[in-house]
Amino acid sequence: xxxxxxxxxxxxxxxxxxxxxxxxxxxxxxxxxxxxxxxxxxxxxxxxxxxxxxxxxxxxxxxxxxxxxxxxxxxxxxxxxxxxxxxxxxxxxxxxxxxxxxxxxxxxxxxxxxxxxxxxxxxxxxxxxxxxxxxxxxxxxxxxxxxxxxxxxxxxxxxxxxxxxxxxxxxxxxxxxxxxxxxxxxxxxxxxxxxxxxxxxxxxxxxxxxxxxxxxxxxxxxxxxxxxxxxxxxxxxxxxxxxxxxxxxxxxxxxxxxxxxxxxxxxxxxxxxxxxxxxxxxxxxxxxxxxxxxxxxxxxxxxxxxxxxxxxxxxxxxxxxxxxxxxxxxxxxxxxxxxxxxxxxxxxxxxxxxxxxxxxxxxxxxxxxxxxxxxxxxxxxxxxxxxxxxxxxxxxxxxxxxxxxxxxxxxxxxxxxxxxxxxxxxxxxxxxxxxxxxxxxxxxxxxxxxxxxxxxxxxxxxxxxxxxxxxxxxxxxxxxxxxxxxxxxxxxxxxxxxxxxxxxxxxxxxxxxxxxxxxxxxxxxxxxxxxxxxxxxxxxxxxxxxxxxxxxxxxxxxxxxxxxxxxxxxxxxxxxxxxxxxxxxxxxxxxxxxxxxxxxxxxxxxxxxxxxxxxxxxxxxxxxxxxxxxxxxxxxxxxxxxxxxxxxxxxxxxxxxxxxxxxx
Amino acid sequence: xxxxxxxxxxxxxxxxxxxxxxxxxxxxxxxxxxxxxxxxxxxxxxxxxxxxxxxxxxxxxxxxxxxxxxxxxxxxxxxxxxxxxxxxxxxxxxxxxxxxxxxxxxxxxxxxxxxxxxxxxxxxxxxx
Numbered sequence: 001x002x003x004x005x006x007x008x009x010x011x012x013x014x015x016x017x018x019x020x021x022x023x024x025x026x027x028x029x030x031x032x033x034x035x036x037x038x039x040x041x042x043x044x045x046x047x048x049x050x051x052x053x054x055x056x057x058x059x060x061x062x063x064x065x066x067x068x069x070x071x072x073x074x075x076x077x078x079x080x081x082x083x084x085x086x087x088x089x090x091x092x093x094x095x096x097x098x099x100x101x102x103x104x105x106x107x108x109x110x111x112x113x114x115x116x117x118x119x120x121x122x123x124x125x126x127x128x129x130x131x132x133x134x135x136x137x138x139x140x141x142x143x144x145x146x147x148x149x150x151x152x153x154x155x156x157x158x159x160x161x162x163x164x165x166x167x168x169x170x171x172x173x174x175x176x177x178x179x180x181x182x183x184x185x186x187x188x189x190x191x192x193x194x195x196x197x198x199x200x201x202x203x204x205x206x207x208x209x210x211x212x213x214x215x216x217x218x219x220x221x222x223x224x225x226x227x228x229x230x231x232x233x234x235x236x237x238x239x240x241x242x243x244x245x246x247x248x249x250x251x252x253x254x255x256x257x258x259x260x261x262x263x264x265x266x267x268x269x270x271x272x273x274x275x276x277x278x279x280x281x282x283x284x285x286x287x288x289x290x291x292x293x294x295x296x297x298x299x300x301x302x303x304x305x306x307x308x309x310x311x312x313x314x315x316x317x318x319x320x321x322x323x324x325x326x327x328x329x330x331x332x333x334x335x336x337x338x339x340x341x342x343x344x345x346x347x348x349x350x351x352x353x354x355x356x357x358x359x360x361x362x363x364x365x366x367x368x369x370x371x372x373x374x375x376x377x378x379x380x381x382x383x384x385x386x387x388x389x390x391x392x393x394x395x396x397x398x399x400x401x402x403x404x405x406x407x408x409x410x411x412x413x414x415x416x417x418x419x420x421x422x423x424x425x426x427x428x429x430x431x432x433x434x435x436x437x438x439x440x441x442x443x444x445x446x447x448x449x450x451x452x453x454x455x456x457x458x459x460x461x462x463x464x465x466x467x468x469x470x471x472x473x474x475x476x477x478x479x480x481x482x483x484x485x486x487x488x489x490x491x492x493x494x495x496x497x498x499x500x501x502x503x504x505x506x507x508x509x510x511x512x513x514x515x516x517x518x519x520x521x522x523x524x525x526x527x528x529x530x531x532x533x534x535x536x537x538x539x540x541x542x543x544x545x546x547x548x549x550x551x552x553x554x555x556x557x558x559x560x561x562x563x564x565x566x567x568x569x570x571x572x573x574x575x576x577x578x579x580x581x582x583x584x585x586x587x588x589x590x591x592x593x594x595x596x597x598x599x600x601x602x603x604x605x606x607x608x609x610x611x612x613x614x615x616x617x618x619x620x621x622x623x624x625x626x627x628x629x630x631x632x633x634x635x636x637x638x639x640x641x642x643x644x645x646x647x648x649x650x651x652x653x654x655x656x657x658x659x660x661x662x663x664x
Numbered sequence: 665x666x667x668x669x670x671x672x673x674x675x676x677x678x679x680x681x682x683x684x685x686x687x688x689x690x691x692x693x694x695x696x697x698x699x700x701x702x703x704x705x706x707x708x709x710x711x712x713x714x715x716x717x718x719x720x721x722x723x724x725x726x727x728x729x730x731x732x733x734x735x736x737x738x739x740x741x742x743x744x745x746x747x748x749x750x751x752x753x754x755x756x757x758x759x760x761x762x763x764x765x766x767x768x769x770x771x772x773x774x775x776x777x778x779x780x781x782x783x784x785x786x787x788x789x790x791x792x
Binding site: 343389393394395396401434435460461462463464465476477478479480483485 | 684686687688689690691692693694695698699704706707734738739740741742743
């Protein structure tokens with residue numbers, strides 16, 4: 001028989017306001033097994049915890065029931081308290097009389113009645129609790145970073161600096177991500193390449209970092225500390241370790257009309273290409289869909305001009321298997337497609353561009369060598385209209401835009417407008433905004449400078465229609481503060497397109513069993529207190545894959561994720577959760593029902609010899625649970641037709657005892 | 665009628681949701697009848713949300729709206745301003761207590777040149 005102590009918490013007035021805590025403590029005193037019952041203002045405080053420790057010693061308690069807040073809040077706290085008092089931490093049960101009771105009831109009598117019932121259920125469960133000991137698993141001291149943008153780069157550098165090996169998997173031929181495409185960065189206007197490319201070089205030269213470029217994650221199995229990952233290294237038809245990046249092949253390649261992704265299709269590249277001069281690794285890649293040699297065996301010029309002998313037309317995709325202790329997702333974002341926004345004529349005129357295209361147009365390494373020229377006729381635009389919130393904050397058009405605010409557009413639009421006025425003071429610059437959202441260090445000052453010092457015309461209102469007429473773009477818009485509809489003849493229209501998570505994120509989340517929200521952003525373990533961890537143990541989040549972010553925020557989160565990874569990798573062993581499934585091998589009939597429902601692949605089967613009553617032996621197929629992989633979801637216990645599967649800490653008889661106590 | 669009751673009635677008739685408006689002005693930016701209107705689509709939304717409806721009822725603007733639904737199509741929040749204009753129009757017409765068009769009138773009015781939508785719109789406009 002257990003000796004149970006009940007401790008009822010007031011939580012100040014949070015619980016005591018709608019629950020008569022003294023009556024609860026009094027009522028639970030008479031429950032079977034209860035030998036001690038008390039109430040206190042703040043059970044989680046030092047004094048409250050000491051009260052529990054004293055009671056355990058004085059009354060020789062073997063089990064504890066704390067009637068307080070949600071176990072999510074303080075279960076870990078009270079388990080530690082029990083441990084300090086010499087009890088097994090799994091002999092503690094929490095009755096949630098705050099979130100599920102005092103906070104939802106207004107009437108003291110009902111609240112108290114419910115609190116007593118919840119307490120009774122917890123007591124009934126503790127009566128059946130058994131001490132549990134968590135298992136241990138080793139930690140592979142290597143991290144995987146998926147995505148090689150600024151988020152992935154920063155995370156990888158920080159982990160590597162702490163002395164752990166890191167692999168970066170990047171789907172493009174080079175790392176660098178979106179930041180490599182930008183011109184200047186707000187709010188200090190330093191050039192993106194000048195601050196990013198040295199970091200890319202650091203990554204390339206770091207002895208602890210390996211880069212798998214032009215590669216994708218193919219498969220992930222295992223669990224925190226022990227992930228097995230298959231990486232698909234796509235054939236680039238160039239030997240990475242031989243190519244010197246001299247560019248002779250690029251110069252001679254006859255296929256010169258392939259849209260250049262790096263410049264968003266605003267100019268062309270060759271079939272064999274290096275995305276940009278500072279690419280890392282600086283290695284050529286052959287676009288198999290464009291190369292004549294690969295498509296029909298006619299050409300081979302690049303292999304003739306390559307003095308290093310790096311071209312290999314027979315290269316095949318390669319699968320690399322590696323073990324990792326932690327995985328960081330840094331898959332980033334993309335601007336959404338403007339195809340469905342007919343009103344802005346994006347598909348009708350080359351002079352309606354997105355903000356990322358504008359970045360390339362003003363970038364010294366871009367298609368116009370940094371001169372702001374309109375794409376249609378390469379003339380200098382004199383009137384430029386910027387439109388904010390294109391596809392952002394769009395609640396009624398899920399098929400077109402996004403309901404959330406993309407967060408970065410207000411600042412980069414202010415930057416574009418300011419830089420344009422700075423370089424070309426003869427240009428009229430209009431910015432149409434709904435709200436200007438510039439919270440951030442030196443951000444609002446930056447936007448005000450665009451208005452006050454650079455004379456950018458900010459107009460409160462939205463553009464309703466853009467129609468190309470001759471060489472001009474007729475822009476019809478609202479000026480809400482003056483209650484006017486205005487018409488502007490513009491030379492260039494720049495759309496601040498909403499941003500969305502990269503398309504590779506959703507299939508990756510499935511492979512990682514990491515959760516996502518409806519917008520395909522990765523979900524964090526806690527929106528405030530665990531913002532860089534995924535709810536899936538061992539998976540961490542870095543950058544815009546978790547939500548829209550600018551560069552300063554991305555870098556902060558990247559370093560935070562690295563800190564969490566380092567905290568995991570320094571451990572030699574990980575303590576598991578003992579509340580996992582266990583199969584009773586005498587009852588198991590080997591039907592595979594549990595294996596089929598297990599979302600974590602924790603169940604395997606083995607053939608085991610059993611001695612039969614007639615002294616013969618018989619080999620039977622039985623289920624076996626890997627406690628390190630099992631997350632304790634309980635799906636198998638429900639699926640098992642013979643009742644062989646049970647969840648430790650949440651056994652069927654414990655749950656039934658709770659239900660009985662509630663219904664009594 | 666009390667302004668709040670009137671507001672409720674407009675929202676009920678139209679099925680539109682002025683509370684969803686984020687004041688971007690795209691409705692007025694896209695409106696082809698803007699110059700002819702004393703009160704513009706975004707003002708209809710805002711004034712109805714504030715219960716300031718009397719000026720709208722007395723304005724010619726309610727007959728200038730073409731019911732082209734451009735504002736409904738373009739509104740990023742699904743506010744449906746044209747339906748609100750329509751609702752004000754209905755309230756005004758009902759106030760006068762007259763039916764200007766009945767279902768029986770329609771066959772004689774049918775003309776291949778007139779778009780079906782205009783007829784339906786007119787029917788809704790002038791019938792209780």
